[in-house]
Amino acid sequence: MAAAPRSCRPWGSLPGLLALVSAATATWDLTSLRCNFGSFCECDFRPDLAGLECDLAQHLAGQHLAKALVLKSLKAFVQDPAPNKPLVLSLHGLSGTGKSYVSSLLAKYLFRGGLHSPHVHHFSPIIHFSHPNHIERYKKDLKSWVQGNLTACGRSLFLFDEMDKLPLGLMEVLRPFLGASWVVYGTNYRKAIFIFISNTGGEQINQVALEAWRSRRDREEIELQELEPIISRAVLDNPHHGFWHSGIMEEHLLDAVVPFLPLQRHHVRHCVLNELAHLGLEPQDEVVQAVLDSTTFFPEEEQLFSSNGCKTVASRIALFL
Numbered sequence: 001m002a003a004a005p006r007s008c009r010p011w012g013s014l015p016g017l018l019a020l021v022s023a024a025t026a027t028w029d030l031t032s033l034r035c036n037f038g039s040f041c042e043c044d045f046r047p048d049l050a051g052l053e054c055d056l057a058q059h060l061a062g063q064h065l066a067k068a069l070v071l072k073s074l075k076a077f078v079q080d081p082a083p084n085k086p087l088v089l090s091l092h093g094l095s096g097t098g099k100s101y102v103s104s105l106l107a108k109y110l111f112r113g114g115l116h117s118p119h120v121h122h123f124s125p126i127i128h129f130s131h132p133n134h135i136e137r138y139k140k141d142l143k144s145w146v147q148g149n150l151t152a153c154g155r156s157l158f159l160f161d162e163m164d165k166l167p168l169g170l171m172e173v174l175r176p177f178l179g180a181s182w183v184v185y186g187t188n189y190r191k192a193i194f195i196f197i198s199n200t201g202g203e204q205i206n207q208v209a210l211e212a213w214r215s216r217r218d219r220e221e222i223e224l225q226e227l228e229p230i231i232s233r234a235v236l237d238n239p240h241h242g243f244w245h246s247g248i249m250e251e252h253l254l255d256a257v258v259p260f261l262p263l264q265r266h267h268v269r270h271c272v273l274n275e276l277a278h279l280g281l282e283p284q285d286e287v288v289q290a291v292l293d294s295t296t297f298f299p300e301e302e303q304l305f306s307s308n309g310c311k312t313v314a315s316r317i318a319l320f321l
């Protein structure tokens with residue numbers, strides 16, 4: 001019997017709140033402290049990193065690098081009242097490994113309204129930029145949206161999904177927003193967060209994870225230094241990735257390249273248990289087994305990694321309940 005899921009709600013406890021307040025008093029001036037409690041000064045930006053850490057530890061299966069990297073970059077960024085550039089994260093890995101999940105947790109623990117906050121902006125190529133012929137209009141729109149939203153609130157989150165399906169050239173308009181020098185109308189835009197998601201580099205990450213397994217290395221021993229250069233290379237070599245010739249990689253505007261490793265059988269199991277708990281159900285061995293049996297694994301020989309991670313776990317559980 002699994003323990004009832006611990007809750008990781010924002011502002012979970014009064015002691016937590018008090019700790020945050022005293023930390024804030026130590027480092028922030030009075031104006032920003034007041035802003036933190038006002039309703040509009042810092043928009044609805046209410047970072048709860050302890051909550052984020054707790055949720056990641058509990059629910060994100062098999063991603064030691066992503067977990068550590070995301071928390072580390074956020075901590076440094078959020079605790080700095082005057083960051084010298086926006087936080088720019090690029091998430092990479094096979095589908096179903098947790099990239100969108102991590103992004104939604106970031107929204108949830110950074111903004112009071114979570115994904116529904118008016119300061120969280122989610123762009124998807126199919127919805128927002130589907131016609132390659134309209135590229136000039138898209139460029140104009142995107143630039144004015146980002147600029148308009150940053151004028152309304154410096155603490156905005158911009159999330160770009162499926163970076164490898166964006167029309168060529170669109171990301172050029174973002175480059176100026178990602179660096180250290182972008183100051184317009186006296187407003188500085190350095191408090192924003194940009195997150196880019198793609199599968200690019202996924203194959204290469206899988207290869208490293210597979211080789212580690214074959215040479216009996218512990219998965220947790222895989223280090224960022226092994227993955228970062230090959231992911232960057234895969235992005236630079238992919239003409240379909242939004243960063244293609246945008247200057248964004250070349251000018252080192254990314255604060256972190258975040259790898260998501262392919263998931264093994266026990267990770268998929270973890271996802272099934274999470275999902276059952278989420279539905280308010282007890283762990284059920286038959287359901288767990290049925291979902292695992294209907295999961296395809298690769299490579300052919302070792303049957304090691306789930307082909308689509310945990311992506312379809314939720315919908316398949318429904319079939320076996």
Ligand SMILES: *[C@@H]1O[C@H](CO)[C@@H](O)[C@H](O)[C@H]1NC(C)=O
Nearest residue numbers: 121122144145146148149152
């Ligand atoms: C903010 O971004 C959204 C898209 O997410 C756009 O529809 C809206 O017009 C933008 N707001 C401003 C003030 O530009």
